[in-house]
Each structure stands twice: as C-alpha cells, then as structure tokens.
Amino acid sequence: MDKNPLLIILGPTASGKTKLAVSLAAELNGEVISADSRQVYRGMDIGTGKDLAEYVYQGNPVPYHLINIREAGESYNVNSFKDDFYEVFKSLTQQHKLPVLCGGTGMYIHSILQNQAFTAIPVDQQLRDSLPLGVAEALKALLTAYPIELRAHADLSSAKRMVRAIEVADYLSKHTLVPESRPEIHPLIIGLTGTVELRRERILKRLDTRFEEGLIEEVRTLIAQGVTPEMLIFYGLEYKFVTEYLLKQLRLDELKEKLYIAIRQFAKRQMTFFRKMEKDGVEINWFDSAVEPESLKLAIQQLYKDQFLR
Secondary structure, eight states: OOSSEEEEEEOSTTSOHHHHHHHHHHHTTEEEEEOOSSTTEETOOTTTTOOGGGSEETTEEOOEESSSOEETTSOOOHHHHHHHHHHHHHHHHHTTOEEEEEESOHHHHHHHHHTOGGGGSOOOHHHHHTSOTTOHHHHHHHHHTSOGGGSTTOOOSSHHHHHHHHHHHHHHHHOOOOOOOOOOOEEEEEEEEOOHHHHHHHHHHHHHHHHHHTHHHHHHHHHHTTOOHHHHHHHOHHHHHHHHHHTTSSOHHHHHHHHHHHHHHHHHHHHHHHHHHHHTTOOOEEEETTSOHHHHHHHHHHHHHHHHOO
C-alpha cells in the first residue's frame, strides 16, 4: 500500500460531499478531516451546514476533525488550517487510519496539494494600508520593482492577489523563509458535480431547511455573545445577509432572495477554483452527484483500490 494516502472529496456547496466522505471513511478504516473555512467556529452550526448528525454510518459514529476548534470571532487562515491539518494527518497515518479530507474551501485543499511555504508569511497591515488597493496598474508597478526571484510566483489576475504578492515580496526582501518540513502526501481526489439546475434546486431546499432550523436565531445569539456584526458580515453568505436583516438593512423577503442568489454565485466560484486547480496540474476525478449513492461509493472504492492497493 502507498505510504501516506489521502482521499479528498471536494465539490461545490450542496453537492453531497459530507455523506459520501463519511460512508467512504467508515468502509475504508478512515476518519474525516473538514476543509471548510467556517466550520472551524463553535456556535456557527446552521449557517455553515455542519450537519454533525451525518457523521454516523450504519448506526456507528465516524470521527471528524477541524470542526468546532475555534471560537466565533477568532482569526483563522490558510496557514492555521495547514498546521492543524498536518497534525491530524500525522496522527491518523500513525494509527494506520485513512485521512479523508472533505470540503468546499478550495484554497485550503489546494494549499495542502501545493504545500506552498508562502502561506506562512504574515499579513502586514501597515504595508497594505500604504498601497493603492484598487488600482491594478499601480500595484503591478510596485510589484515589478522587486527582484524577479521575490515575485516569481506572483498572481497578477486581481488587485487582491497583487497586494498579497507585494506583501510576500516585501517580506522575502527582509527575511529568510525556511520551509517547514511536511510529510509527503499521495492524494486521490474526487470531485462531485452535476447540472446547474440540480445544484440550484438543492441550494434552495437546503436554505429553506436552514431558516426552519433557526438560522436567524443562531446569528442573533452570536451577536448577543459578543461577535461583532462586522465580523459576521466578513464571514459572508448566511452570516452577512442575516446580520444585515437583524440590522434592519433588509426585509425578510430581501434576505432570502439575496442569500439564495449569493449562494448560487458562491457555488459557481467554487467550481471555477476547482477548474483552476486542474489547470495547475491537480488531477480531479469527477463524478455526477446525482448518481445513486451506493453506486457512487463503489466506483470510488474501486479507484481507491486501483491507486493504493496495487
């Protein structure tokens, strides 16, 4: 068997990733590691779709990791995720358990596959405040002023990414970055996709369920516990729009309509990111999420055996 296998289940929101990951982990002697940037926070349950009841397979609980590990309002970023992921990954592999990484935060998943050392470079708020944030040409001029070796990996596709590239180049001009030693990983990546119509139908159904389960009350409770409206808006989607509703900036019908549209747009961006990962050389084995669950699971198990048990 290959050393350090990692099964990855990715896909846009409402594609059925969790149920699939749980069933595969249960049958392949594994445990689930969440790759969701918001499920790390306690008390943010309904809006993030934790669905902890899904971590049961045929009556038996399936262990999960990197869920409910931070207080709402705390900072968490790609490098925090990488540190936490590798800690869990090492523990599971030492126990001869299969790590099953599951989620829709493409940046987190890609960071593991790339193991890019630059994610450890901290944000320099003072530098950012001095930059012409919305002027792409001015940012590009500032970036090209650094030696090529400090900006070789720069992404010029947006002003936001150029700001980060300047931040990285500036840090490297003053510090020596020593890459952290990480275990080599052998991934098998499964992507769930389907028709846009089915995805929209699932998003709408799930959104209605979340309102019925108390999404608005969850956000109201977070604010009462001291999480600022600004931070909740920063978390985006459900938390952004419900907070605006509670601040009386939206009517209830506006909240539901705007949130539904925003989640649809978010799912589209997720798929765009996954396609970008493929352009970067990441091999994703795509499956239709509408396929009968047992058939889907068996097909993926066969892929797993072919790759890791030869």
